Amino acid sequence: MKMIKVDTSSFVPIYEQIKKEFKKEIFMRNLKPNDPLPSIRDLATELLINPNTVARAYRELEMEGFIYTRKGRGCYVSDDSTQLMIEERKSILTQSFDEVIQDAKKFGLNPEEIKKLFEERLTVSQKVMEKGEYNG
Secondary structure: OOOOOOOOOOOOOHHHHHHHHHHHHHHOOOOOOOOEOOOHHHHHHHHOOOHHHHHHHHHHHHHOOOEEEEOOOEEEEOOOHHHHHHHHHHHHHHHHHHHHHHHHHHOOOOHHHHHHHHHHHHHHHHHHHHOOOOOO
């Protein structure tokens, strides 16, 4: 299972990177409800990291409701994971929009200018996607 990647030189903690990678795989539907996750030991060996780091990521994913554990059998993607990803995506985008709006206000833009700029960028994005040039 070569889907999870981590950057050991990043300032983002490795367990957070693991969580983000699994959430991305769930969102992209590469992992579906009740799919098994790699064992803690196997993933730690593959990523060349401490098993406690993987255990922490799994523990937090479980607390957030993205996975569940079957004692002696391993960890699996939760039935609720897809809905949780939709909610998390909205939360992340809301936070990003809030940050951009605050930056725009710092640059002296008023609400109408911010709205116009957003609409212009949305139009450009739609045209790019229609041409098939979108890489995201």
